[in-house]
Amino acid sequence: MAVCVRQSRKSIINHVKAKMGLLGLTCLSSSMPSLNNDHRTLSAASLAKDFRNQNSVLENKPTLYRTRRFDSTKPHQRSGVQSNVASSQFLDFPGGKVAFTSEMRFISESPKERIPCYRVLDDDGQLIEGGINVGKEIAVKMYSDMATLQTMDTIFYDAQRQGRISFYLTTIGEEAINIASAAALTIDDFVVPQYREPGVLLWRGFTLEQFANQCFSNRGDDCRGRQMPIHYGSKKLNYLTVASTIASQLPHAVGVAYSLKMDGKDACAVTYFGDGGSSEGDFHAALNFAAVTEAPVLFICRNNGWAISTPTSDQFRSDGIVVRGEAYGVRSIRVDGNDTLALYSAVRAAREMAICEQRPILIEAMTYRVGHHSTSDDSTKYRPVDEIELWRSARDPITRFRKWIESNGWWSSEAESELRSNVRKQLLDAIQVAERTEKPPLVDMFTDVYDAVPSNLSEQEKWLRETIKIHPKDYPSDFPL
Amino acid sequence: MATIFQGLRGGAAVALTNSIDSKKLLSRSTSRSLSERKVSFPVVRSDGSVNLNPGGSNARARRVDQLITNAVATKADSSAASSTSKPGHELLLFEALREGLEEEMDRDPHVCVMGEDVGHYGGSYKVTRGLADKYGDLRVLDTPIAENSFTGMGIGAAMTGLRPIIEGMNMGFLLLAFNQISNNCGMLHYTSGGQFTIPVVIRGPGGVGRQLGAEHSQRLESYFQSIPGIQMVACSTPYNAKGLMKAAIRSENPVILFEHVLLYNLKERIPDEEYICNLEEAEMVRPGEHVTILTYSRMRYHVMQAAKTLVNKGYDPEVIDIRSLKPFDLHMIGNSVKKTHRVLIVEECMRTGGIGASLTAAITENFHDYLDAPIVCLSSQDVPTPYAGTLEEWTVVQPAQIVTAVEQLCQ
Numbered sequence: 001m002a003v004c005v006r007q008s009r010k011s012i013i014n015h016v017k018a019k020m021g022l023l024g025l026t027c028l029s030s031s032m033p034s035l036n037n038d039h040r041t042l043s044a045a046s047l048a049k050d051f052r053n054q055n056s057v058l059e060n061k062p063t064l065y066r067t068r069r070f071d072s073t074k075p076h077q078r079s080g081v082q083s084n085v086a087s088s089q090f091l092d093f094p095g096g097k098v099a100f101t102s103e104m105r106f107i108s109e110s111p112k113e114r115i116p117c118y119r120v121l122d123d124d125g126q127l128i129e130g131g132i133n134v135g136k137e138i139a140v141k142m143y144s145d146m147a148t149l150q151t152m153d154t155i156f157y158d159a160q161r162q163g164r165i166s167f168y169l170t171t172i173g174e175e176a177i178n179i180a181s182a183a184a185l186t187i188d189d190f191v192v193p194q195y196r197e198p199g200v201l202l203w204r205g206f207t208l209e210q211f212a213n214q215c216f217s218n219r220g221d222d223c224r225g226r227q228m229p230i231h232y233g234s235k236k237l238n239y240l241t242v243a244s245t246i247a248s249q250l251p252h253a254v255g256v257a258y259s260l261k262m263d264g265k266d267a268c269a270v271t272y273f274g275d276g277g278s279s280e281g282d283f284h285a286a287l288n289f290a291a292v293t294e295a296p297v298l299f300i301c302r303n304n305g306w307a308i309s310t311p312t313s314d315q316f317r318s319d320g321i322v323v324r325g326e327a328y329g330v331r332s333i334r335v336d337g338n339d340t341l342a343l344y345s346a347v348r349a350a351r352e353m354a355i356c357e358q359r360p361i362l363i364e365a366m367t368y369r370v371g372h373h374s375t376s377d378d379s380t381k382y383r384p385v386d387e388i389e390l391w392r393s394a395r396d397p398i399t400r401f402r403k404w405i406e407s408n409g410w411w412s413s414e415a416e417s418e419l420r421s422n423v424r425k426q427l428l429d430a431i432q433v434a435e436r437t438e439k440p441p442l443v444d445m446f447t448d449v450y451d452a453v454p455s456n457l458s459e460q461e462k463w464l465r466e467t468i469k470i471h472p473k474d475y476p477s478d479f480p481l
Numbered sequence: 482m483a484t485i486f487q488g489l490r491g492g493a494a495v496a497l498t499n500s501i502d503s504k505k506l507l508s509r510s511t512s513r514s515l516s517e518r519k520v521s522f523p524v525v526r527s528d529g530s531v532n533l534n535p536g537g538s539n540a541r542a543r544r545v546d547q548l549i550t551n552a553v554a555t556k557a558d559s560s561a562a563s564s565t566s567k568p569g570h571e572l573l574l575f576e577a578l579r580e581g582l583e584e585e586m587d588r589d590p591h592v593c594v595m596g597e598d599v600g601h602y603g604g605s606y607k608v609t610r611g612l613a614d615k616y617g618d619l620r621v622l623d624t625p626i627a628e629n630s631f632t633g634m635g636i637g638a639a640m641t642g643l644r645p646i647i648e649g650m651n652m653g654f655l656l657l658a659f660n661q662i663s664n665n666c667g668m669l670h671y672t673s674g675g676q677f678t679i680p681v682v683i684r685g686p687g688g689v690g691r692q693l694g695a696e697h698s699q700r701l702e703s704y705f706q707s708i709p710g711i712q713m714v715a716c717s718t719p720y721n722a723k724g725l726m727k728a729a730i731r732s733e734n735p736v737i738l739f740e741h742v743l744l745y746n747l748k749e750r751i752p753d754e755e756y757i758c759n760l761e762e763a764e765m766v767r768p769g770e771h772v773t774i775l776t777y778s779r780m781r782y783h784v785m786q787a788a789k790t791l792v793n794k795g796y797d798p799e800v801i802d803i804r805s806l807k808p809f810d811l812h813m814i815g816n817s818v819k820k821t822h823r824v825l826i827v828e829e830c831m832r833t834g835g836i837g838a839s840l841t842a843a844i845t846e847n848f849h850d851y852l853d854a855p856i857v858c859l860s861s862q863d864v865p866t867p868y869a870g871t872l873e874e875w876t877v878v879q880p881a882q883i884v885t886a887v888e889q890l891c892q
Binding site: 227235282284456 | 630641
């Protein structure tokens with residue numbers, strides 16, 4: 001007779017603790033902080049203190065068997081085999097000691113309570129408590145960039161609607177995730193984006209002209225006219241070119257982290273993905289790999305509730321994405337994605353941990369996709385308009401943060417209108433210029449497929465040029481050859 | 482940590498060789514198919530003579546008649562000649578691969594290996610044996626079982642300065658990595674506007690083995706040949722295995738190196754000096770006059786076996802191991818076609834959509850006027866590889882079929 005008992009996480013721990021005695025108690029509580037529902041103990045300062053001391057980490061090593069491999073590129077000494085002491089209480093299975101229990105108990109498929117969400121600013125932009133102190137300069141830059149991103153999205157979206165660009169994808173509602181996370185990183189941290197993170201580029205210095213050039217696919221485009229709009233990329237700013245494939249960038253991020261680890265750099269890889277992307281096989285493998293290879297990578301999930309028209313209830317049945325971290329052995333946290341300060345604090349702390357301890361961290365940022373999936377989508381078809389409006393106005397992350405900086409005396413409505421009108425003008429100018437700029441020349445179709453143009457591609461280019469010469473009317477007259 | 486050759490499009494090869502002690506390195510290269518590359522170091526021709534001015538057009542003409550005396554002759558002699566007075570050293574193909582790998586890992590600290598069981602286990606075919614002990618766990622990385630993931634990881638690492646060699650335990654498993662290979666590996670250099678290079682090597686054993694079952698007998702070169710942005714090479718002897726491995730690692734493009742499960746224990750004497758083989762070149766195995774036989778990988782040996790019979794019957798076949806599956810070395814192939822006017826392609830791929838099918842199309846398009854007879858292509862049937870020994874044998878092209886085909890072609 002099967003016994004299915006719904007148990008909260010806490011009582012499972014207590015049960016195991018009782019069996020394992022004091023040693024087990026110490027190991028469990030210190031190695032699984034995410035299980036501790038009291039988030040006040042996880043302030044950034046205390047975390048940084050605990051985990052900067054590598055030795056203390058090793059002493060508090062959980063009873064799970066774990067070799068400290070992947071430490072270096074030097075030949076290593078194999079660590080000694082663990083003792084063969086069998087006890088009536090637990091047995092050495094491959095993978096480590098496991099305690100026995102004579103009670104048949106199934107772990108519940110869902111917890112009694114969902115993992116709570118870390119938040120520092122309330123709905124009115126008032127500081128609740130905690131969080132890292134953010135100075136005026138950073139706070140104002142964060143706000144300006146969020147407002148710029150919002151304006152950019154509005155104007156480019158309209159440009160698409162007017163037929164000036166073929167496609168666009170907005171970040172409305174997720175500006176805080178973009179900018180706050182970018183602000184918490186350094187320029188050396190390599191970003192591997194999905195596609196809804198242009199704010200990170202904006203923070204790092206990508207100009208509005210560069211954004212426009214890419215969307216218009218003109219001669220100034222860094223991608224040389226080879227990719228759809230919003231597929232930005234910049235080697236200089238350590239931001240990998242966006243690829244349309246979902247979640248395929250997650251293993252790339254692990255590879256980047258592996259590379260940084262090999263070089264011993266004071267930097268980590270950061271990758272973003274959505275709630276939908278977490279269903280892809282690449283997500284599971286990447287998290288698993290990152291944990292096994294002890295790679296310094298931040299996995300930031302923008303759980304915005306929708307994957308085009310698929311709500312999260314149809315995407316997965318787990319408590320969001322944060323609970324999956326533990327399944328792979330990855331430390332994780334759930335954050336209010338519309339709270340700029342909370343995000344900033346969490347990403348700062350996560351980065352510290354990732355680099356000092358050489359481990360991956362999973363951050364689930366809860367938010368809402370206010371805009372449509374892209375210009376090819378009309379989300380009013382599958383979700384209520386008032387829900388969209390609620391998140392657009394009452395829960396707008398930018399307004400919330402603005403209230404906070406205004407309460408500090410760092411911002412004003414004059415500054416606001418000045419910023420908005422300046423950015424708007426800049427954008428409109430950028431679009432006008434980008435629209436008129438020449439498209440990339442024909443030769444760019446054939447370069448960069450390989451490092452040097454091989455003979456078969458040269459031939460194909462020659463054939464194409466001849467064809468154009470013979471049929472000039474079939475090709476656009478402004479097509480630069 | 483940025484990639485060394487980033488941005489040096491035309492001068493990539495120059496920068497590479499300038500960083501090598503040119504006295505130590507004797508390498509073969511060509512400026513033929515790679516019009517922008519300039520060669521500035523001595524080139525060892527395949528007959529051993531050294532050409533100090535390889536960029537000239539006379540070099541091009543002379544190359545046609547080159548014999549690779551090394552590969553064929555030493556293979557035939559390997560049983561008789563193991564005297565220590567001969568130059569070079571003898572080893573098996575998988576050891577040659579390892580030697581190439583080790584030399585490159587010594588030379589460049591950015592080179593690393595990742596794959597399943599490549600570390601302490603030494604690799605399923607022992608190609609990476611001993612490397613983990615020498616270079617550490619991080620540089621010879623054991624990965625969990627997720628081909629798409631470690632291929633993706635290799636791609637990510639390559640974009641930030643490392644030069645990974647990704648091993649598929651069997652080529653067939655790389656089907657799981659197809660998304661990463663096609664959409665990312667092949668494309669990201671292009672779509673990023675040339676900003677990010679992906680100098681990975683993806684290698685592994687493929688082809689029909691001894692009763693390994695259909696899933697472990699895949700010929701992935703047919704599936705991958707269409708992906709733009711990648712290069713494909715197939716090794717067949719210890720000499721070219723080591724040379725191609727080294728060349729692939731040094732290449733800035735993603736290269737897929739196809740090995741064959743049944744060729745790992747081939748023995749050959751290879752030079753002690755450092756050398757690399759050109760990735761885009763074919764190998765002249767046996768020059769002849771009557772018919773051009775194009776083949777690669779394991780089928781080369783079936784062809785050579787058939788060649789013995791054919792020679793006894795009075796035929797003079799020219800055998801070329803095409804080696805470079807993408808792009809084809811149409812220069813050597815074309816010159817051969819112009820000489821013999823008859824072409825037989827012997828491959829292990831399936832009839833439909835294999836390398837032979839593409840090669841047939843390429844030769845017909847370019848050298849149609851030189852052909853006296855339609856091109857004959859011998860391939861495996863369009864069936865999953867059966868397990869039973871006899872059935873498996875019939876699915877692969879056998880020397881007898883090759884002899885018959887040549888006889889019919891030369892009528």
